[in-house]
Amino acid sequence: MPTPGDDAIHHRACNLCEAICGLLVEVKDGSVVSIKGDPDDPLSRGYLCPKAFALQDINEDPDRLRRPVRRTEDGWEEIGWDEALDEAARRLAEVQSAHGRDAVAVYQGNPSVHNAGSMLFSPPFVRTLRTKNRFSATSVDQLPHHVVGWAMFGHQMMIPIPDIDRTDFFLVMGANPLASNGSLMTAPGMGDRLKALSARGGRLVVVDPRRSETARRADTHHFIRPGTDALLLLALLHTVFAEELTDLGRLAPHLDAEVEEVTALVDGFAPTDVAGVVGISAEDIAQLARDFASAESAVCYPRMGLSTQAFGTLCNWLAVLLNLVTGNLDEVGGAMFTTPAFDTLPMGGRGHLGRFASRVSGAQEFGGELPVSVLAEEILTEGTGQIRALVTSAGNPVLSTPNGPRLDGALSGLDFMLAVDIYINESTRHADIILPPTTGLETAHYDLAFHPLAVRNTSRWSSPTLDAGPEARHDWQIFRELRARLLAHAPDPADRGTPTDAMDPHQLIDFGLASGPHGAASDREHPVSLQLLKEHPSGVDLGPLEPRLPGRLFTEDGLIHLVPAVIAADLPRARALLDGPSPDLVLIGRRSLRDNNSWMHNSPRLQSGRERCTALVHPSDAEARGIVHGQQIEVRSRVGAVRIEACVSDEVMPGVVSIPHGFGHGRPGARLRVAARRPGVSANDLTDERLVDAISGNAALNGVPVHVRSLGGAS
Ligand SMILES: Nc1nc2c(c(=O)[nH]1)N[C@H]1C(S)=C(S)[C@@H](COP(=O)(O)OP(=O)(O)OC[C@H]3O[C@@H](n4cnc5c(=O)[nH]c(N)nc54)[C@H](O)[C@@H]3O)O[C@H]1N2
Ligand SMILES: Nc1nc2c(c(=O)[nH]1)N[C@H]1C(S)=C(S)[C@@H](COP(=O)(O)OP(=O)(O)OC[C@H]3O[C@@H](n4cnc5c(=O)[nH]c(N)nc54)[C@H](O)[C@@H]3O)O[C@H]1N2
Numbered sequence: 233m234p235t236p237g238d239d240a241i242h243h244r245a246c247n248l249c250e251a252i253c254g255l256l257v258e259v260k261d262g263s264v265v266s267i268k269g270d271p272d273d274p275l276s277r278g279y280l281c282p283k284a285f286a287l288q289d290i291n292e293d294p295d296r297l298r299r300p301v302r303r304t305e306d307g308w309e310e311i312g313w314d315e316a317l318d319e320a321a322r323r324l325a326e327v328q329s330a331h332g333r334d335a336v337a338v339y340q341g342n343p344s345v346h347n348a349g350s351m352l353f354s355p356p357f358v359r360t361l362r363t364k365n366r367f368s369a370t371s372v373d374q375l376p377h378h379v380v381g382w383a384m385f386g387h388q389m390m391i392p393i394p395d396i397d398r399t400d401f402f403l404v405m406g407a408n409p410l411a412s413n414g415s416l417m418t419a420p421g422m423g424d425r426l427k428a429l430s431a432r433g434g435r436l437v438v439v440d441p442r443r444s445e446t447a448r449r450a451d452t453h454h455f456i457r458p459g460t461d462a463l464l465l466l467a468l469l470h471t472v473f474a475e476e477l478t479d480l481g482r483l484a485p486h487l488d489a490e491v492e493e494v495t496a497l498v499d500g501f502a503p504t505d506v507a508g509v510v511g512i513s514a515e516d517i518a519q520l521a522r523d524f525a526s527a528e529s530a531v532c533y534p535r536m537g538l539s540t541q542a543f544g545t546l547c548n549w550l551a552v553l554l555n556l557v558t559g560n561l562d563e564v565g566g567a568m569f570t571t572p573a574f575d576t577l578p579m580g581g582r583g584h585l586g587r588f589a590s591r592v593s594g595a596q597e598f599g600g601e602l603p604v605s606v607l608a609e610e611i612l613t614e615g616t617g618q619i620r621a622l623v624t625s626a627g628n629p630v631l632s633t634p635n636g637p638r639l640d641g642a643l644s645g646l647d648f649m650l651a652v653d654i655y656i657n658e659s660t661r662h663a664d665i666i667l668p669p670t671t672g673l674e675t676a677h678y679d680l681a682f683h684p685l686a687v688r689n690t691s692r693w694s695s696p697t698l699d700a701g702p703e704a705r706h707d708w709q710i711f712r713e714l715r716a717r718l719l720a721h722a723p724d725p726a727d728r729g730t731p732t733d734a735m736d737p738h739q740l741i742d743f744g745l746a747s748g749p750h751g752a753a754s755d756r757e758h759p760v761s762l763q764l765l766k767e768h769p770s771g772v773d774l775g776p777l778e779p780r781l782p783g784r785l786f787t788e789d790g791l792i793h794l795v796p797a798v799i800a801a802d803l804p805r806a807r808a809l810l811d812g813p814s815p816d817l818v819l820i821g822r823r824s825l826r827d828n829n830s831w832m833h834n835s836p837r838l839q840s841g842r843e844r845c846t847a848l849v850h851p852s853d854a855e856a857r858g859i860v861h862g863q864q865i866e867v868r869s870r871v872g873a874v875r876i877e878a879c880v881s882d883e884v885m886p887g888v889v890s891i892p893h894g895f896g897h898g899r900p901g902a903r904l905r906v907a908a909r910r911p912g913v914s915a916n917d918l919t920d921e922r923l924v925d926a927i928s929g930n931a932a933l934n935g936v937p938v939h940v941r942s943l944g945g946a947s
């Protein structure tokens with residue numbers, strides 16, 4: 233295995249998205265000369281997407297921070313690491329001693345889970361702060377999946393994964409894996425996997441308000457009115473029960489209730505009851521239920537479009553139920569649980585709901601975190617417990633959370649803000665100190681988050697490809713240092729130390745692998761260890777997913793909780809959809825293969841090509857408002873308005889406007905010069921912090937009521 237920066241071909245995992253593709257990175261004279269997919273990677277089998285090449289751009293980006301910076305009246309000044317870490321810890325400790333523990337908040341963004349150092353070392357730092365104001369991108373993303381995992385299976389990480397390589401019927405609801413490369417379904421090379429599905433006679437059905445890249449590839453695509461998926465799922469269950477297609481299979485003895493409890497709940501949600509609101513005919517709904525239930529194997533896969541809407545938790549629960557009652561949960565070709573080599577589930581963190589609530593609007597915690605939709609009000613509302621300082625790490629909440637402008641304003645009024653980030657972006661521009669870690673090619677990496685969510689059990693270690701130099705610090709070093717310095721400022725008699733105080737990521741991962749299900753205690757001929765992975769830099773194949781229940785259940789009674797009361801309590805709200813008025817126009821999001829949330833628009837090669845930040849409007853909605861293709865329009869919601877180019881297209885259904893998120897780089901003070909050339913607008917200038925999933929508090933980023941008007945003049 234070459235050492236970092238050597239002239240050689242280096243193996244590593246791409247850390248940009250959940251697909252975790254294996255890469256071959258050729259290095260000459262300390263620089264990257266080519267990046268290719270690794271054909272020997274047992275999971276990605278040579279696949280890579282255009283973003284992989286941007287790893288080099290990130291590495292060479294002149295806008296990227298290399299040294300800590302402090303904001304002064306005359307702009308940013310570079311300072312040394314010791315000074316920066318000292319000052320950061322001192323200011324956090326000062327705010328806490330003057331205003332209490334909760335006066336310091338934390339927001340952790342998405343790349344935190346794509347970075348093993350951050351995953352292992354940020355939690356002890358956050359615990360040291362002992363604040364209840366903990367936030368992350370989870371509550372603008374997959375929080376409902378965690379709530380369902382906790383409520384049904386006893387652990388928030390018990391998220392069933394579609395066994396896409398063996399299923400006969402793939403029902404995709406609110407996901408576009410051909411653009412996103414899959415989420416809560418690590419499955420690199422989606423195109424080939426879908427091709428294989430079709431080649432073995434399987435079917436792909438997509439339910440989406442937009443004819444997405446994935447929908448275009450489907451055997452059947454159903455448009456659905458945004459936010460009504462819970463009704464569709466209830467109607468699918470209704471048909472399964474009414475036509476006696478139920479098959480509980482092997483799991484029947486492991487349920488805590490009779491299936492009749494569910495049968496009673498779906499009463500009044502027949503296909504004919506919901507069709508008008510959902511926008512799919514009753515015949516099509518009933519047929520979909522029959523096809524799903526009668527397929528040899530089938531899996532319903534709910535994702536972003538269902539997670540980040542007003543019924544996120546309800547939808548996710550109903551999707552699990554649909555898989556369960558048709559005999560497709562924990563079965564080959566259905567929704568399965570993984571057996572990762574580094575298995576964090578037995579280590580704890582099962583989840584809990586409502587142990588405390590937010591100060592201003594009483595939003596419930598889940599797993600010790602509050603929903604980020606309440607962050608701005610917690611900063612802006614005066615009183616005991618008000619947030620006065622914030623630590624952000626790997627996040628850009630001004631562009632990624634609902635009502636970004638309100639949060640933007642709130643951040644500018646903080647007493648102190650610390651950011652651990654590689655860029656001065658729309659959020660970190662408010663920081664007083666930014667600590668820039670190494671990233672991507674410069675880090676050692678193990679996919680602690682994504683092997684456990686993968687469609688096949690594999691394991692792979694990445695050594696650093698490039699040498700970041702002696703002046704650089706890794707995320708894990710930054711968090712360890714901050715924790716130590718906080719404890720020096722404010723000794724905490726309750727703190728008993730943690731393994732991360734003494735061990736580095738190598739040691740922790742080696743320990744995790746050795747004690748995992750494929751490690752030293754397993755009957756494998758070559759047990760997985762860090763050493764073994766170093767000898768197999770393309771990764772080690774641990775085989776297809778296997779049935780895990782009931783052994784993998786974490787519930788106290790050892791049973792699957794069929795109808796968790798906290799979730800079923802939301803059914804009346806769904807029922808109200810059947811009679812309630814529906815808005816004329818609602819906003820949904822979309823992703824493009826060349827974007828990665830808000831933070832890769834500074835890559836010149838990803839920024840090329842046609843404008844991606846446009847509003848898709850259906851021809852009938854355009855005509856009714858005098859809007860022509862290519863012209864500027866105003867899109868307005870309760871919280872704000874944006875001006876954006878209209879793309880008139882029947883790719884979206886009538887009543888739906890689609891704007892991608894992650895743009896909006898026109899704000900002053902950020903240092904993202906390439907991104908600023910084509911700034912676009914932020915969809916989260918329109919999304920509403922008051923629109924949340926009632927159970928989890930997760931943001932409803934899809935289904936936001938909007939008004940659209942022409943601003944005249946085609947561009
Ligand atoms: N290229 C690229 N890849 C990415 C990312 C990126 O920004 N760019 N981000 C990464 C991250 S952090 C994540 S979480 C994943 C997300 O990956 P996915 O879950 O695949 O998310 P999206 O691509 O946003 O697809 C969501 C789909 O839901 C549809 N939708 C919207 N509202 C509704 C609704 O009410 N009902 C239904 N049925 N559908 C609806 C949208 O039209 C869209 O097609 O992608 C990851 N991969
Ligand atoms: N309207 C709408 N809003 C959305 C979504 C949507 O579909 N629609 N999707 C939501 C989803 S799924 C997500 S996950 C969130 C993402 O929201 P966030 O996580 O808040 O934002 P990102 O754009 O991912 O920004 C990541 C930041 O991490 C930094 N970074 C990159 N690598 C590293 C690293 O190795 N270490 C450190 N310390 N920093 C690093 C980048 O510079 C960038 O500033 O957005 C959400 N917002």
Ligand code: SF4
Binds near residue numbers: 249252280284
């Ligand atoms: S699909 Fe994701 S992991 Fe694979 S190369 Fe593209 S960005 Fe990287």
Ligand SMILES: [Mo]
Binds near residue numbers: 342373
């Ligand atoms: Mo995400």
